[in-house]
Structure formats: structure tokens, C-alpha cells
Amino acid sequence: MELFDAFHLARLQFAFTVSFHIIFPAISIGMASFLAVLEGRWLLTGDVVYKDMFLFWSKIFAVGFGMGVVSGVVMAYEFGTNWSGFSSFAGNITGPLLTYEVLTAFFLEAGFLGVMLFGWQRVGPRGHFFATLMVALGTLISTFWILASNSFMQTPQGFAIENGRIVPVDWLKVIFNPSFPYRLAHMTIAAFIVAAFIVAACGAWHLLHGRRDGPITRSFSMALWILLLLAPVQIFVGDAHGLNTRQYQPAKIAAIEGLWQTEKGGTALNLVGLPDMDAEVTRYTLQIPHLGSLILTHSWDGEIRGLKEFPAKDRPYSPIIFWTFRIMAGLGMLMLLTALLGLFLRVRGQLYETRWFQVLVLCMGPSGLVALLAGWVTTEVGRQPWTVYGVFRTEDSLSPISAQQAGVSLLIFVLVYFLVFGMGVYYMLKMMGRGPEAQVDSPPSVRHPVLRNRPLDALKGE
Numbered sequence: 474m475e476l477f478d479a480f481h482l483a484r485l486q487f488a489f490t491v492s493f494h495i496i497f498p499a500i501s502i503g504m505a506s507f508l509a510v511l512e513g514r515w516l517l518t519g520d521v522v523y524k525d526m527f528l529f530w531s532k533i534f535a536v537g538f539g540m541g542v543v544s545g546v547v548m549a550y551e552f553g554t555n556w557s558g559f560s561s562f563a564g565n566i567t568g569p570l571l572t573y574e575v576l577t578a579f580f581l582e583a584g585f586l587g588v589m590l591f592g593w594q595r596v597g598p599r600g601h602f603f604a605t606l607m608v609a610l611g612t613l614i615s616t617f618w619i620l621a622s623n624s625f626m627q628t629p630q631g632f633a634i635e636n637g638r639i640v641p642v643d644w645l646k647v648i649f650n651p652s653f654p655y656r657l658a659h660m661t662i663a664a665f666i667v668a669a670f671i672v673a674a675c676g677a678w679h680l681l682h683g684r685r686d687g688p689i690t691r692s693f694s695m696a697l698w699i700l701l702l703l704a705p706v707q708i709f710v711g712d713a714h715g716l717n718t719r720q721y722q723p724a725k726i727a728a729i730e731g732l733w734q735t736e737k738g739g740t741a742l743n744l745v746g747l748p749d750m751d752a753e754v755t756r757y758t759l760q761i762p763h764l765g766s767l768i769l770t771h772s773w774d775g776e777i778r779g780l781k782e783f784p785a786k787d788r789p790y791s792p793i794i795f796w797t798f799r800i801m802a803g804l805g806m807l808m809l810l811t812a813l814l815g816l817f818l819r820v821r822g823q824l825y826e827t828r829w830f831q832v833l834v835l836c837m838g839p840s841g842l843v844a845l846l847a848g849w850v851t852t853e854v855g856r857q858p859w860t861v862y863g864v865f866r867t868e869d870s871l872s873p874i875s876a877q878q879a880g881v882s883l884l885i886f887v888l889v890y891f892l893v894f895g896m897g898v899y900y901m902l903k904m905m906g907r908g909p910e911a912q913v914d915s916p917p918s919v920r921h922p923v924l925r926n927r928p929l930d931a932l933k934g935e
Contacts, residue, residue, distance in 0.1 A: 480871050482879035483555040486886060488853075490547055492846055493890050497541030499845055502616055502661065503668025504534040505609040508589075510695075512605050516598055522687035529688065529909030530672070533901055535590060538582075540897045547886075555879065559860050559870035563639050566632065566647055567622050574618035582611035616661055624653040626861050627852070628721045639861070651721050655714035656852075662707045663848065665699065666808065667841035672696040674838025675905045677831040688909035690825055693834075697815040697824075704809040711805065712768070719769055719777070722862060725855035727780040728791040729798045730765060731755035735782060739774040740765035745799075748791035753781060755791075787858065794851045801847040804840050811837050 508527055515523035549571075552560045560567075588596060588604035596604070631646025632639045641647050676693030719726045727733075731748040732740065733755065742764035746755040766775035780788050811833060818824045856862055860870045 477876060477880070479874050479876040479879045480868060482876055482883055483871060483874065484867070486879060486883040487548070487551055487555065488850075489883065490544065490551065490886055490890070492849070493894055494541065494544035494548060495845065495849060496842055497537045497544060498612075498615070499664045499667045499842065500537040500671065501534060501541050502612040502664035503666070504530060504537065504671075505605075505612045506665065507668050507672065507699075508534060509602075509605050509609040512602050516602055522691055525688045525909050526692055529904075531590060532904055533671075535586075536897055536901050536904075538586070540894055544890075544894065553872075554882075555872050555874060556860075556870045557872040559865070561638065562865050562870070563626075563861055565638060565640050566625060569641075570618055570622040570625070570648070574615055574622075578611045578615035578618065581614065582608050585611070613661065616664070617657060620657045620660055621648045621650075621653055624650050624656045627656070627856055628652040629861050629864055634864075639864070652714075652717055655710065655717050658710045659707070659714050659848075662703055662710060663841070663845050666703055666707060667845060669696045669699040669703070670808075670834075670838050670841040671905075673700065673834050675908065677834040677838075678906070679908045680825055680831050681828065681835065684908065685825060692909070694819075694824065697812060697819070697834075700808060700812040701816055704805070704812045708805055708809065711802075715769060716771075722855065723778045724780065724783045724787060725789055725794070726769065727778055727783070728789040728855060729794050729851065730769075730777065731758070731791055731795045732765070732777060733779045733781050735776060735779040736765075737776065739763040740769070740777045742768065743795075746795065748795050750788070750791060755795075789855045789857050794855045797847040797850040797854070801844045801851060804844040804847070807837065808840060808844075 508531055511523050511527040511530070514520070515527065585604040585607040588601065589608050592601055592604060625647055628651040629639075629647075630650050631641060631643040631648075633642050634640070672692050673696035676689050676696065679689045680693060715726070728748075730740075731743045731746050733753050739762065741760040741762045743755055744759045744761060746758035748755045763773055765777060766772055769775065769777055780791065814830060814833070815824065818827050818830055824830075858867050859865065860867045
């Protein structure tokens, strides 16, 4: 296998661009719903601190939303330039699903985004809140359609193959394929967790620097409540997702577990190890007997198929997903521990004064994004060698391009992405470093000036 042929370079290019892209929609999805909660609380209680928080976090949302749109357009072009075989074969399904996403979600988000950012003195409070709700709803609808398309590639159903192309037979089965509900729930909750850890880390940073005003303590507190609620739910959803994957993508599960032989009478869990695809063995394993069966079958002696039961050409690359899954799962446990520690300190009245916990939360700030990326790598690498699982191979999806073309475009993407999106991320961190401003004694007209004419005015410090 050549690592620098057109096929592998094109895969690396798409992996790079999609990894950059997924960061920003995840922030947008979670942050949009958080903004809706903040504005709803302001309208319900009249407490201006919630409005201060809304105005600050809406700036972070705006930057993330803009970068998400730009990076998403690039991937749409890649389907034509690098993966025309896939577009030709599956375009009758993926094309409409992505079109539905634009028509129902993107237009909704774009239509109300301007009102949410610039409409404070142009519409009434209820009208503005409605716009915020529509933006949040748009992000969730977008998630629905993107996950429907991706889930079809993982567990396809409701189609037929005619003249060498997929054609839809039953759209309800196409959309609501076997893995779709689990993926949708898992991704949506992950986005909320991403946003919650960003908000919590920002609060922790300012607490460590001596701030104890309302926007800081309330942001920190709300984010930890969200994590306390969602971290255990995400573990439960992830478990259900794993059971579904074992049923419909058993080779992926075997590769994740580094399991080569089907073990009778109960399967051990490999906590760590180094899968060797050539020798067909996982080296240096640390095992816990029967735990694999308990987790993946919910029984003491459940049987899990080993990789050797699948042809070598149909096996996912275990050395990658063995570890990306453990990164995701390990961070999930740390997230739950962080939330529980926060509850413990809250009950003792020490939430805002415990520096070691604030350092922990600050360090955990990127954990949601790291776990998200690790989870997507596990999902997508685990689907290989198929683009549409069990139906169409990835090697047949490639466009007729040369290694030089794929390599040069990859190099350009790396340089441009790190420059453009690196600047965007730096700007977001800079704004979070400044934090929300609480000026409760100032009149609203002074505290929140009207944002006119230029969209970037919404991103300037007040």
C-alpha cells in the first residue's frame, strides 16, 4: 500500500478539511441553544445579567457560525473534485438530503441571524427572542439532515441499485435508517457538551483572575449544571449507539476492541494494546475478563465476532480507531467526574473559591472538541473500506486525479486553513479572555449600543 498515492492523499485531504469544519458547527449548535436559554431567562426574570451574557456569547457564536459556513462550502466542492465516483453513485440520495439541509436549515439560520445579532432596537423583545429560537432551531435541523446523510452511508436502507447507481425506494427508510436516531442524539448532545465546556472554561479563567461578578459566576454555574445533566445521558446514548453498531457494523466493533478471535463463553475487554494488522494480533494488551461482553452485549458470556471472521479486504484499520475510541470514552469519564466534583463543591458552597477545580475546568475546556473529533475519526475510519457500508467501496469513489494534484491541493488547504481559521480561533480566544462586561448600573442604551450597518460591529468589544 502506497501512503502517498492519489487515493490516500485525497482521503487525508478530506479528513483534514472535515476535522476543521466539524469544530465550528459543534460550537454553533451548542451555543445557539445556550443563547436561547439566556434570552429566555432574561425575558422571564428581567435580570439584566442574562442579557449581558447573551450579548457576549452571541459574538462567539457569530464568529463560529461564519467559519463553519465557509469551511462547509469547501467540502461540497471536494465531493466533485476528489470523490466524483461517490457523487455519481450515491448522489441521488446524498444530493437531496444536503439540499433539504440548505432549504430548511441554512435559510432559517441566515434569515434570522441578522435579527438576532443586530435587531435589539429594531424588533421588540419577543420578536428578538423568536429570532434567537429560529437560529437555534435551524442549527438543530441542519444537524438532522447532515446526520441523516452520514447515517445512510453507515447503515444504508430504503434504496435500490439501478444502472450502477443508488436510487431511493423509500425516503422514510433512507432518512430513518437503523443508526440515525443514535447518531443524531449522540452528536447533538456532544455539541451541547462542547459549548458547555467552552463556557465553563471561560468562567474558570476569569474566576482564577479574581472576577466574581454576575456574568462570570452565572456562566460557570450554568455550564456545570448542563454538564451534570448531559454527561451521564451521553454515556447512556453512547452505550445504545455501541449496541446498534455491533448489530449493523460488527467489523467496526471488532476493530475498536482490537479483537481478532471470537471468544466463546465471554469476551475480555482490551483496556490498552497495539493492534497489528499484518500479524492479526493485538500486542501488549491489558485485559479485563468478560468486561467486553458486559459492555457490548450486556451479558456475562455474550459473544463478539473477531476480525478474523471478516475478509482482510473488509477490515477497518484497527490501530487508529482502537485509540481514538479510548480517547473519546476516557474523556467522557473525565467529563462526568468534573461535573460530579462541581456538584460536590456547589453543595459545600465552595464552587467559586476552589482554585484547583477551576484549573481542572480550564484544562477540560477543549475536551469536548477533542472527544468530538476522536468520535468522528472512530466512526469514519471504522466504516472503511466502504463509502456506503457494504455497498460501495471507498477506492471506487475516487475521481481520476493524480497524486500531484491531491498533494498540492492538500498543502494549500493546510496553509490556508491554519492561517484563516487559526486567526478566527485566536480571535475567539481573545474575546473569551476579555470576558463579558457587567455594567448593571448603566442604562441599556449605554451598555448595549445599536449595531449598525457593518456585520463585524457585532464582534467588536463594547
